[in-house]
Amino acid sequence: MTLKVKLSSVCLGVEGMTCASCVQSIEQRIGGLPGVVHIKVSLELKNASIIFDHSHHTPESLAEAVEDMGFDSILSDTTT
Amino acid sequence: MREPNIQYNNKKSRCRLEHIPSCFLKSQKHEFFVDMTCEGCSGAVTRVLNKLGGVQFEIDLPNKKVFIESDKDTDVLLETLKKTGKAANYIGPK
Numbered sequence: 001m002t003l004k005v006k007l008s009s010v011c012l013g014v015e016g017m018t019c020a021s022c023v024q025s026i027e028q029r030i031g032g033l034p035g036v037v038h039i040k041v042s043l044e045l046k047n048a049s050i051i052f053d054h055s056h057h058t059p060e061s062l063a064e065a066v067e068d069m070g071f072d073s074i075l076s077d078t079t080t
Numbered sequence: 081m082r083e084p085n086i087q088y089n090n091k092k093s094r095c096r097l098e099h100i101p102s103c104f105l106k107s108q109k110h111e112f113f114v115d116m117t118c119e120g121c122s123g124a125v126t127r128v129l130n131k132l133g134g135v136q137f138e139i140d141l142p143n144k145k146v147f148i149e150s151d152k153d154t155d156v157l158l159e160t161l162k163k164t165g166k167a168a169n170y171i172g173p174k
Contacts, residue, residue, distance in 0.1 A: 069163055
Protein backbone atom coordinates (compact mmCIF):
# COMPACT_ATOMS: atom_id res chain seq x y z
CA MET A 1 0.00 0.00 0.00
CA THR A 2 1.32 3.36 -0.93
CA LEU A 3 0.14 6.62 0.48
CA LYS A 4 0.11 9.42 -1.98
CA VAL A 5 1.00 12.67 -0.34
CA LYS A 6 2.13 15.73 -2.11
CA LEU A 7 4.82 17.21 0.03
CA SER A 8 5.97 20.75 -0.34
CA SER A 9 8.49 22.82 1.48
CA VAL A 10 8.38 26.50 2.17
CA CYS A 11 10.66 28.99 3.81
CA LEU A 12 8.88 31.72 5.71
CA GLY A 13 10.59 34.80 7.04
CA VAL A 14 9.54 35.33 10.65
CA GLU A 15 10.02 38.67 12.38
CA GLY A 16 9.66 39.35 16.06
CA MET A 17 11.42 36.38 17.58
CA THR A 18 14.03 37.32 20.14
CA CYS A 19 14.75 34.20 22.14
CA ALA A 20 14.75 30.44 22.10
CA SER A 21 11.33 30.20 23.72
CA CYS A 22 9.76 32.10 20.81
CA VAL A 23 11.36 29.57 18.46
CA GLN A 24 10.13 26.70 20.55
CA SER A 25 6.55 27.92 20.76
CA ILE A 26 6.40 28.39 16.98
CA GLU A 27 7.88 24.95 16.36
CA GLN A 28 5.42 23.37 18.76
CA ARG A 29 2.34 25.18 17.55
CA ILE A 30 2.94 25.03 13.80
CA GLY A 31 4.53 21.60 14.04
CA GLY A 32 1.39 20.39 15.78
CA LEU A 33 -0.89 21.39 12.94
CA PRO A 34 -2.28 18.49 10.89
CA GLY A 35 -0.40 18.09 7.62
CA VAL A 36 2.82 19.65 8.84
CA VAL A 37 5.55 17.05 8.54
CA HIS A 38 8.58 18.96 9.70
CA ILE A 39 9.45 22.43 10.88
CA LYS A 40 12.76 24.04 11.60
CA VAL A 41 12.85 27.57 12.95
CA SER A 42 16.05 29.56 12.92
CA LEU A 43 16.47 32.47 15.26
CA GLU A 44 19.60 33.80 13.51
CA LEU A 45 18.16 33.65 10.00
CA LYS A 46 14.72 34.78 11.19
CA ASN A 47 12.97 32.15 9.19
CA ALA A 48 11.06 28.93 9.41
CA SER A 49 11.45 26.10 6.94
CA ILE A 50 8.40 23.90 6.87
CA ILE A 51 7.74 20.63 5.05
CA PHE A 52 4.03 20.08 4.70
CA ASP A 53 1.31 18.12 2.95
CA HIS A 54 -0.12 20.22 0.15
CA SER A 55 -3.65 18.85 0.64
CA HIS A 56 -3.79 20.35 4.14
CA HIS A 57 -1.91 23.60 3.78
CA THR A 58 -0.68 26.23 1.40
CA PRO A 59 2.31 28.50 2.06
CA GLU A 60 -0.24 31.28 2.57
CA SER A 61 -2.19 29.38 5.22
CA LEU A 62 1.03 28.60 7.08
CA ALA A 63 2.11 32.22 6.97
CA GLU A 64 -1.30 33.13 8.33
CA ALA A 65 -0.91 30.59 11.14
CA VAL A 66 2.40 32.21 12.11
CA GLU A 67 0.85 35.68 11.94
CA ASP A 68 -2.01 34.44 14.10
CA MET A 69 0.54 33.71 16.80
CA GLY A 70 1.64 37.32 16.82
CA PHE A 71 4.72 37.20 14.63
CA ASP A 72 5.18 38.89 11.29
CA SER A 73 5.73 36.39 8.55
CA ILE A 74 6.88 36.99 5.01
CA LEU A 75 6.42 34.49 2.26
CA SER A 76 9.85 34.35 0.65
CA ASP A 77 10.51 31.33 -1.49
CA THR A 78 8.71 28.13 -2.33
CA THR A 79 10.14 24.90 -3.59
CA THR A 80 8.03 21.89 -4.40
CA MET B 81 -60.80 49.44 34.19
CA ARG B 82 -58.01 51.62 32.91
CA GLU B 83 -54.40 50.64 33.40
CA PRO B 84 -52.28 53.10 35.31
CA ASN B 85 -50.39 55.21 32.88
CA ILE B 86 -47.20 56.37 34.52
CA GLN B 87 -45.52 59.18 32.71
CA TYR B 88 -42.10 60.68 33.08
CA ASN B 89 -41.45 63.79 31.04
CA ASN B 90 -44.58 62.99 29.07
CA LYS B 91 -43.11 59.64 28.00
CA LYS B 92 -44.30 56.23 29.01
CA SER B 93 -41.89 54.50 31.34
CA ARG B 94 -40.30 51.44 29.78
CA CYS B 95 -37.60 49.17 31.00
CA ARG B 96 -34.89 49.26 28.41
CA LEU B 97 -31.29 48.25 28.33
CA GLU B 98 -30.11 51.84 28.25
CA HIS B 99 -31.68 52.37 31.64
CA ILE B 100 -29.26 49.97 33.35
CA PRO B 101 -26.84 52.05 35.37
CA SER B 102 -23.56 52.42 33.51
CA CYS B 103 -21.56 50.91 36.38
CA PHE B 104 -23.01 47.48 35.47
CA LEU B 105 -21.86 47.74 31.89
CA LYS B 106 -18.36 48.87 32.67
CA SER B 107 -15.73 46.52 31.32
CA GLN B 108 -14.04 44.30 33.80
CA LYS B 109 -10.32 44.06 34.42
CA HIS B 110 -8.95 40.54 34.29
CA GLU B 111 -5.64 39.11 35.33
CA PHE B 112 -3.97 36.41 33.24
CA PHE B 113 -0.80 34.42 33.56
CA VAL B 114 1.09 33.97 30.30
CA ASP B 115 4.39 32.15 30.19
CA MET B 116 6.43 34.91 28.53
CA THR B 117 10.19 34.92 28.70
CA CYS B 118 11.31 37.80 26.52
CA GLU B 119 10.24 40.93 24.64
CA GLY B 120 9.50 38.76 21.62
CA CYS B 121 6.92 36.89 23.68
CA SER B 122 5.28 40.01 25.06
CA GLY B 123 5.37 41.51 21.57
CA ALA B 124 3.49 38.51 20.26
CA VAL B 125 0.90 38.88 23.04
CA THR B 126 0.56 42.58 22.19
CA ARG B 127 -0.03 41.79 18.53
CA VAL B 128 -2.67 39.09 19.06
CA LEU B 129 -4.56 41.31 21.53
CA ASN B 130 -4.44 44.26 19.13
CA LYS B 131 -5.74 41.99 16.39
CA LEU B 132 -8.65 40.96 18.61
CA GLY B 133 -9.51 44.59 19.27
CA GLY B 134 -11.77 46.11 21.88
CA VAL B 135 -9.30 45.48 24.66
CA GLN B 136 -7.06 47.59 26.84
CA PHE B 137 -4.15 45.81 28.39
CA GLU B 138 -0.94 46.04 30.31
CA ILE B 139 1.85 43.50 30.20
CA ASP B 140 4.00 42.77 33.22
CA LEU B 141 6.84 40.80 31.68
CA PRO B 142 8.94 40.06 34.81
CA ASN B 143 5.92 38.61 36.60
CA LYS B 144 4.52 36.96 33.45
CA LYS B 145 1.18 38.68 33.92
CA VAL B 146 -1.20 40.28 31.46
CA PHE B 147 -3.93 42.60 32.72
CA ILE B 148 -6.76 43.00 30.25
CA GLU B 149 -9.67 45.40 30.50
CA SER B 150 -12.46 44.31 28.21
CA ASP B 151 -16.15 43.46 28.17
CA LYS B 152 -15.30 40.31 26.21
CA ASP B 153 -15.71 36.86 27.70
CA THR B 154 -12.67 35.56 29.62
CA ASP B 155 -12.71 32.38 27.50
CA VAL B 156 -12.34 34.48 24.36
CA LEU B 157 -9.45 36.39 25.93
CA LEU B 158 -7.77 33.20 27.12
CA GLU B 159 -8.11 31.57 23.69
CA THR B 160 -6.53 34.66 22.14
CA LEU B 161 -3.60 34.52 24.57
CA LYS B 162 -3.16 30.80 23.90
CA LYS B 163 -2.81 31.55 20.18
CA THR B 164 0.73 32.68 20.91
CA GLY B 165 1.55 29.06 21.71
CA LYS B 166 2.47 29.87 25.29
CA ALA B 167 0.96 28.46 28.45
CA ALA B 168 -1.79 30.79 29.67
CA ASN B 169 -4.11 30.75 32.65
CA TYR B 170 -6.92 32.92 33.89
CA ILE B 171 -6.14 34.12 37.40
CA GLY B 172 -9.22 36.17 38.17
CA PRO B 173 -10.83 39.59 38.11
CA LYS B 174 -8.77 42.41 39.38
